[in-house]
Amino acid sequence: MVYVKLFLAFLKIGAFSFGGGYAMLPLIEQEIVYINNWLSAYEFVDIIAISQMSPGPIAINAATFVGFKHLDVLGAVVATIGVVLVSFLLVTSLAQILLKYYKSPVVNGVFTGLRPAVIGLMAAACVSLFRTSVEDFKSLIICIAVLVIIHKTRTHPILIILLSGIMGIVVYTI
Template identity: 50%
Template sequence: MILLKLFLSFFKIGAFSFGGGYAMLPLIQEEVIEKNNWLTSNEFIDILAISQITPGPIAINSATFLGYRISGVLGSIVATIAVVIPSLIIILLIAHFLNKFKESKYVEWTFKGVRPVVIGLIASAGIFVAKDAIIDIKSLFIACGVFYIINFRRVHPILALIIAGIIGGILY
């Protein structure tokens, strides 16, 4: 029963998320923490951190890690497949009909309408993670420093992650 619930939850996440993995985070949070009580907020943030540093898309990584945490190896397989299937179906349909509708104003308007929603979902995920991840002045310092060096000094995000890890190791 838990595997079916896991499949349906991650299928819904995959079906109704637009804009990539970070845009999925509010939906994952709703399903995993608030609706099903599978994890606490802190456990979720830890899994997000692991998902971000692991090679591959964050949506698939987080589904895999969350599925494993909820129901072991079989849970990770079920959650990963469930989150990928909707995108696969949608891409196949788009590829089939794209040539016919690529000049349509309605398609253009739809994509323009989805963009602000994606930004809102990503901002929501960032605020959710920041609420539990910024726990004191030291973590606020690290977060602001990383934001500054990535956005204003154009430091590569991987290098910023390494720097933040070293600073975190020293401060904590």
């Protein structure tokens, strides 16, 4: 029964989230932290951080990590299948139709309406992650430093992650 609940939670996430992993974050957080209480808000942020550092889409990585943490390897498999199943079925069954009618005003209208919604979902995820991750003035400085570095330079994200980890060690342990 627990596996069915895990599968259905991630099936819902995969079915009702458009715009990729970042747009899925508010729904993932709602299901994982608030509805099912599988993770705390802090654990959720940690899972997102780990998902960001791992290769692959963030939603799939998050599902795999949550499933593994909650129910070990089988939980990881169940959650991962749940989050990708609807997208897989839609893409494989609708690809030809979508390509054929991509220029139609109706399809164009749907995508034009979805784009700003996706940005709104991503912004909501940023606000939620900010509230949980920026706990004090030190973490605010790290956040602002990363934002400025990424905005002003072409520094590789892996280097940013490594430097942020080092800054965390220096600021919080020394």
